[in-house]
Amino acid sequence: MDALSRHRLRLRWRVLACLLACHAAPRAAGPAVPEIVSPGVLSGPAHDSAPAFSPDGREVFFTRSSSSLSTILVSHRRAQDWSEPGIAPFSGEWLEMEPAFSPDGRFLVYASNRPDDDGGAPIDGFFNGVARPGKGARLWRVDRLAGGWSRPRLLPPEINDGHAVYAPSVARDGSLYFMKPGADGRFQVFRAQAVGAGFRPAERMPFNESGAASVDPAVAPDESFIVFSSNRKPARGMDLFIAIRQGDGWGCAIHLGETVNSAGSDAEARLSPDAKTLYFASDRTVDVPFPATRQQTGVALKRMHDWDNGNYNIWRVDWSPGSRTPKAVAPARLERAAIAIAGDTGLKPRLRRRAPAERPS
Helix, strand or coil: CCHHHHHHHHHHHHHHHHHHHHHCCCCCCCCCCCEECCECCCECCCEEEEEEECCCCCEEEEEEECCCCEEEEEEEECCCCECCCEECCCCCCCCEEEEEECCCCCEEEEEECCCCCCCCCCCCEEECCEEECCCCEEEEEEEEECCEECCCEECCCCCCCCCECEEEEECCCCCEEEEEECCCCCEEEEEECEECCEECCCEECCCCCCCCCEEEEEECCCCCEEEEEECCCCCCCEEEEEEEEECCEECCCEECHHHHCCCCEEEEEEECCCCCEEEEEECECCCCCCCCCHHHHHHHHHHHHHCCCCCCEEEEEECCCCCCCHHHCCHHHHHHHHHHHCCCCCCCCCECCCCCCCCCC
16 A cells, blocks of 8 residues: 555544544433522523633623623622622623633633724624624723723734624633634634734634534633534534644534533533533523422422523533543543533433524524
8 A cells, every 4th residue: 555545544534533523422321410500690580601710719700681781790709609790890881791711810801892992882793694783792801900900902903803703712821712703604713822912813713614603612721622612413503512632733523412402502611710610501491390289380480580581591510520620631531521421311401492682693
């Protein structure tokens, strides 16, 4: 066999391995089951999503939104739960969402429709084939200071080259992952390499798929893996996927299974500071068996009032029963952990599909 034939054979095996990992991953018993986060507080009756935890885990910024409003709230850890959320010091004036901490906690990046200059009008947007007057978005940065937070600063055009830039995620070296419309108009995941005080031009990530949307990246601090959402097969709605770094490239996307994912929308992935826990937003609801007792109905009504009404809530799932930190695991072992999470047994709540208004997905 000559060198060209051997090269072609190796290439065929690589393609086959990728297809098997992406579409025929073996099922594992006992996958992790998602849990609601702080019901009635961080997960309330409105759309709640995109939690960004400080490095010590004692502070969280997240998005609360409706059809007409989106703002960033902040809450602080108490002995048993979280404090009543309040408007973040840098938010509340514009349509704002999706905060993301730098791994060292020195700054936050978030999406906002605020104009370049004080007194200006909110920027217009266009995505998913629809014009959004006054509801565009670009990425802004605020720095933590001794007495609070700096004024928001617009990130450079290497990142903000349009008015529909969302979902930032910051790597340890300052490189930025985010989403914006690709050439076909669908949202895609991009990365801008940090260089000094700036960035190189953003590059489209290889795990995007033609004809499908890829949104809401959450990258490990060392960029060893990334979680994002997509409506590609086998997704039933907008589902969570993981891609694992392999040398200088990326493996293909692995679907996180039907226990983690629901039939509706599962998006806005975020990682805990130690990368042991995946947080995400979901519109799943808890099933009510029928016939129900009056007591069961009363409990369900209370839960519906507090959070369980088909809007986005914040959910969490551990990466593995042993809670190994993914960034400390070799790529092959991390891939096996992802496949274990993707098993199809476990609790499956009944679901309703309701995407947050004006939230790109």
